[in-house]
Amino acid sequence: MNSKFLRSGLFWLLIIVIGIAVFMNFGTARSTQSPDSIQQLALEIKAGRIRDITVRGDTITAERYDGTRLITRKGSNVTAVEALKNLGVTEEELQSLEAFIVQDDSQLRGLGFLLSSALPLLLFGGLLIFMLRQAQGSNNQAMSFGKSRARMFTGDKPTVTFNDVAGADEAKEELKEVVEFLREPSKFAALGARIPKGVLMVGPPGTGKTLMARAVAGEAGVPFFSISGSEFVEMFVGVGASRVRDLFEQAKRNSPCIIFIDEIDAVGRQRGAGLGGSHDEREQTLNQILVEMDGFDTDTNVIVIAATNRPDILDPALLRPGRFDRRVVLDRPDVRGRRAILGVHVRGKPLASDVDLDAIARGTPGFTGADLENLVNEAAILAARRKKRVIGMAEFNEAIERVVMGPERRSRLLSEEERRLTAYHEAGHAVVMYHMPHADQVHKITIIPRGRAGGYTWYMPEEERTLYSYSQFLDRMASMLGGRAAEEIVFGDVSTGASNDLKQVTELARAMVTRYGMSERLGPLQYGEREEMVFLGREITEHRNYSEKVAREIDAEVKRLVTEAYERALQVLREHRDQLEAVAQRLLEVETLEREEFEELMVRTSMTDLALDEEEAPQGSDEEAQEDAEA
Structure with a gap:
C-alpha cells in the first residue's frame, strides 16, 4: 500500500510541475502582447502622469498616479532608457519618477523553457523506467516461485531449551544425542558411529512435537529451518521439488543445522494411493525429499526432524534406515x-x-x-x-x-419440569456409579447447562490407567445408563436426554465384542477389518471378514451386554431410591454438588435407611436368629 501511494504521489507531482511550466510560458507570451505603444508611454512621462516604471525583459510596465497601468514593449536591441530618450524624454524627467526598476528575468525564463521542453522527455523516461521495473519485478517473482519458504532461526539467542519442555523425559533423552552430535561430531566420528540423518517425532496433536524440535535447535545453538509440509506443494508442477532442492542447498551452506518439517504427512503419504491412481506433484516432492536425504554426505552435519500424528500413512521409503531411521514418540503425558x-x-x-x-x-x-x-x-x-x-x-x-x-450457560431458561428431570437424570448417574465397585469416583454433579449439555456428572479415576478390564467396562456401562434408569423409575417415562449415553454404551459394547474379545459366546476373536484410503487419511468403511450368522450373533451379544447393564442400573436405583431422591432434591436446591458433599449425603442417607430398617424389624428377631445360628 505504501509503494502504491508513493508511485501515485510522484505521478501527480509530475503533472503539477508540467502545469506550472505551461502556465509560466503562457503568462510570458501574454505579457509580451501590449495594446499600448512606447510613444504613448513617452508622452505620458513628459505630461507628468507616470509615477514609476518597472522593466522586465522586453516588457515595460508603467504605473500612473491614478493607479492605472500602461504596458508596452521596447526594442530588443536597445535598453528601455535609450528607447525613451530617443522619443524625447529627458534625463530630468526620468529622474523625477519615484522609481525606475529594471529586473533581470533571464534565469526565470530559462528555467521555464527548460521545464516546458525537458519535462515531457523526463515524464516519458520515468514511465519507461517504471514499466521496465515492473516487468523485472514480475520476472523476479516468477523466478523466486521455486525458492524455499522455510523460515530460518539462528541459534545465537535460543528462546526455547529443554528446560521449557516437560512431561517427555524419554523423548528428551533420545534427542539429546542429536544435540551432542551437532556440538561434537568428532566424538562420534572417532568411533565410526553414524548419527541418524532423520528423526521422526510421532504423537497426538498438542503433545509438543514442534516445541521439542525448537528445543533441540536451542540446545545445539545451530540454525533452524522450519517449514510445513503443505508449503512445498503448489498448483504448478515441479514447484515442490524445486523448493525441496533450494531448502537443502540452504541447509548445506549453513551446516551444522536442523531442518524441521512439520506435518510431513502432507507430502509424505504413501505413493500410488491417491484418487485416480496418483498425485504427481505431491509424489515428485516426496521423491525429491528422498533423494536429498540419501544425498547427504556424512560430514554435512544436517539433521532433518519431521513431525506427524499419522505415521501409519507415511511412505515406507521415508521410514527405512538411512532416512527417518529414528522414531521418537511423544504421547499424552501421565x-x-x-x-x-x-x-x-x-x-x-x-x-x-x-x-x-x-x-x-x-x-x-x-x-x-x-x-x-x-x-x-x-x-x-x-x-x-x-x-x-x-x-x-x-x-x-x-x-x-x-x-x-464448554462455558456455563446460566442464561438458558429451563422449566421447572426440565430442571427436575435433569436433576434425577444426573443423580441416577451418580448413585449407580457410587455403588459400582469398579467404577470411577464421582467428582462433581451439576444441573447448570454447560456447552451443549443440560447438566453433567463429572467422574475421575483414583489412579492413572491405560488398561481396562471386563468388570470395569460393565460397571461403566451401568453408570452411563443410570440417568435413563432414573427417569423410568421416577417418571415412568424416558426422554432424549440419554441419547449421548446410549451412543457411548452401544459403541463400548460393540468394541468389547468385536475388538477386545470380551464375549464368552463369540470367544477371544477380533471381528471386522477397518479400511481407509491413505490419501484421505481417515477410515471410510469396515470390511466384514465374518458371515451373516456371526453378524447376527454380534448384534445379539451387544444387545445382551447393554440390556444387562441397564437392568443392573435399575436394580441399584430401586434398592437405593432414598439416595436417589436425596441427591436429586439437593441438586434442585444448590444446583451443584462437589465430591465431599455428595459422599457425605450418600453416607448419611445410608445410615438413615439402616436405622429405619432396624426400627421396623420385629421384636425377638435377634433372639430367633441366635437360636437358628445355635441350631
Whole structure:
C-alpha cells in the first residue's frame, strides 16, 4: 500500500510541475502582447502622469498616479532608457519618477523553457523506467516461485531449551544425542558411529512435537529451518521439488543445522494411493525429499526432524534406515508429566496459597501439553475477569470444566419440569456409579447447562490407567445408563436426554465384542477389518471378514451386554431410591454438588435407611436368629 501511494504521489507531482511550466510560458507570451505603444508611454512621462516604471525583459510596465497601468514593449536591441530618450524624454524627467526598476528575468525564463521542453522527455523516461521495473519485478517473482519458504532461526539467542519442555523425559533423552552430535561430531566420528540423518517425532496433536524440535535447535545453538509440509506443494508442477532442492542447498551452506518439517504427512503419504491412481506433484516432492536425504554426505552435519500424528500413512521409503531411521514418540503425558508441564506454564504467574498443582494434574487425565497451557491461560483470564490479583484453585477448577465441557450457560431458561428431570437424570448417574465397585469416583454433579449439555456428572479415576478390564467396562456401562434408569423409575417415562449415553454404551459394547474379545459366546476373536484410503487419511468403511450368522450373533451379544447393564442400573436405583431422591432434591436446591458433599449425603442417607430398617424389624428377631445360628 505504501509503494502504491508513493508511485501515485510522484505521478501527480509530475503533472503539477508540467502545469506550472505551461502556465509560466503562457503568462510570458501574454505579457509580451501590449495594446499600448512606447510613444504613448513617452508622452505620458513628459505630461507628468507616470509615477514609476518597472522593466522586465522586453516588457515595460508603467504605473500612473491614478493607479492605472500602461504596458508596452521596447526594442530588443536597445535598453528601455535609450528607447525613451530617443522619443524625447529627458534625463530630468526620468529622474523625477519615484522609481525606475529594471529586473533581470533571464534565469526565470530559462528555467521555464527548460521545464516546458525537458519535462515531457523526463515524464516519458520515468514511465519507461517504471514499466521496465515492473516487468523485472514480475520476472523476479516468477523466478523466486521455486525458492524455499522455510523460515530460518539462528541459534545465537535460543528462546526455547529443554528446560521449557516437560512431561517427555524419554523423548528428551533420545534427542539429546542429536544435540551432542551437532556440538561434537568428532566424538562420534572417532568411533565410526553414524548419527541418524532423520528423526521422526510421532504423537497426538498438542503433545509438543514442534516445541521439542525448537528445543533441540536451542540446545545445539545451530540454525533452524522450519517449514510445513503443505508449503512445498503448489498448483504448478515441479514447484515442490524445486523448493525441496533450494531448502537443502540452504541447509548445506549453513551446516551444522536442523531442518524441521512439520506435518510431513502432507507430502509424505504413501505413493500410488491417491484418487485416480496418483498425485504427481505431491509424489515428485516426496521423491525429491528422498533423494536429498540419501544425498547427504556424512560430514554435512544436517539433521532433518519431521513431525506427524499419522505415521501409519507415511511412505515406507521415508521410514527405512538411512532416512527417518529414528522414531521418537511423544504421547499424552501421565500424571507426573502433567504436573511438570503445569509447573512450566505457571512460571511468573501469581498463584493463591490454595492452588494444588498435584490435584490439578490428577484431575486432567488425557490432557496434552497444549491443553494444559490453555487450561492455565483460561484460569488467568477468569481471575482477571473476577478482578483478582492471584489465580486461585476455584479458577483452575472452573477452567478445567470450560476446557472439557464448554462455558456455563446460566442464561438458558429451563422449566421447572426440565430442571427436575435433569436433576434425577444426573443423580441416577451418580448413585449407580457410587455403588459400582469398579467404577470411577464421582467428582462433581451439576444441573447448570454447560456447552451443549443440560447438566453433567463429572467422574475421575483414583489412579492413572491405560488398561481396562471386563468388570470395569460393565460397571461403566451401568453408570452411563443410570440417568435413563432414573427417569423410568421416577417418571415412568424416558426422554432424549440419554441419547449421548446410549451412543457411548452401544459403541463400548460393540468394541468389547468385536475388538477386545470380551464375549464368552463369540470367544477371544477380533471381528471386522477397518479400511481407509491413505490419501484421505481417515477410515471410510469396515470390511466384514465374518458371515451373516456371526453378524447376527454380534448384534445379539451387544444387545445382551447393554440390556444387562441397564437392568443392573435399575436394580441399584430401586434398592437405593432414598439416595436417589436425596441427591436429586439437593441438586434442585444448590444446583451443584462437589465430591465431599455428595459422599457425605450418600453416607448419611445410608445410615438413615439402616436405622429405619432396624426400627421396623420385629421384636425377638435377634433372639430367633441366635437360636437358628445355635441350631
